Amino acid sequence: EDKVVQSPLSLVVHEGDTVTLNCSYEVTNFRSLLWYKQEKKAPTFLFMLTSSGIEKKSGRLSSILDKKELFSILNITATQTGDSAVYLCAVGGSGNTGKLIFGQGTTLQVKP
Amino acid sequence: NAGVTQTPKFQVLKTGQSMTLQCAQDMNHEYMSWYRQDPGMGLRLIHYSVGAGITDQGEVPNGYNVSRSTTEDFPLRLLSAAPSQTSVYFCASKDPLKSSGANVLTFGAGSRLTVL
Numbered sequence: 001e002d003k004v005v006q007s008p009l010s011l012v013v014h015e016g017d018t019v020t021l022n023c024s025y026e027v028t029n030f031r032s033l034l035w036y037k038q039e040k041k042a043p044t045f046l047f048m049l050t051s052s053g054i055e056k057k058s059g060r061l062s063s064i065l066d067k068k069e070l071f072s073i074l075n076i077t078a079t080q081t082g083d084s085a086v087y088l089c090a091v092g093g094s095g096n097t098g099k100l101i102f103g104q105g106t107t108l109q110v111k112p
Numbered sequence: 113n114a115g116v117t118q119t120p121k122f123q124v125l126k127t128g129q130s131m132t133l134q135c136a137q138d139m140n141h142e143y144m145s146w147y148r149q150d151p152g153m154g155l156r157l158i159h160y161s162v163g164a165g166i167t168d169q170g171e172v173p174n175g176y177n178v179s180r181s182t183t184e185d186f187p188l189r190l191l192s193a194a195p196s197q198t199s200v201y202f203c204a205s206k207d208p209l210k211s212s213g214a215n216v217l218t219f220g221a222g223s224r225l226t227v228l
Contacts, residue, residue, distance in 0.1 A: 042202060042219035088154060100217065102154035
């Protein structure tokens with residue numbers, strides 16, 4: 001059975017801290033791993049990773065994929081209160097159907 | 113370009129009632145899907161469609177029906193609502209050409225359903 005597991009499930013930090021969110025997966029015929037940010041509304045797309053070892057960066061956020069060990073991490077440096085959200089990891093399997101298997105999400109709270 | 117539009121945003125039903133959650137997209141996306149989100153369980157796929165006239169089941173299809181008569185619309189029907197269907201529902205669509213074989217979905221704003 002395909003599954004995606006995120007850890008930790010929740011995290012509380014202070015502004016300026018650096019956080020690392022984890023996502024491990026077991027999915028048949030892996031094609032891509034995606035990170036989304038959700039702030040009490042619809043998830044918004046952050047990154048898509050398809051190749052192992054290639055870091056994606058956007059400002060203070062970065063992510064990397066390890067296809068051998070079947071996991072990805074999302075790093076946020078110099079956190080701000082606006083980073084408070086649920087971070088969702090999703091993995092796409094074989095075919096181009098768009099089916100995504102989501103993890104449980106990590107709830108990040110950044111305190112001033 | 114409104115993206116993915118869901119209605120209603122909120123709905124309260126009694127057990128046994130039926131209703132339809134509407135989803136429309138104006139991006140000419142072939143792929144559309146419905147997810148439900150429950151605390152601690154992430155997003156779970158209910159049904160999806162890869163084009164007009166084609167639908168398939170996801171992880172949690174029981175109690176839900178879908179149809180895809182046009183590219184733009186993908187309604188989700190609850191035939192006899194149960195308290196276990198209390199959840200937040202998200203519709204999402206994808207442009208397979210733009211996504212180049214990957215799975216970047218655009219989500220609607222969500223519909224919060226409570227079944228008493």
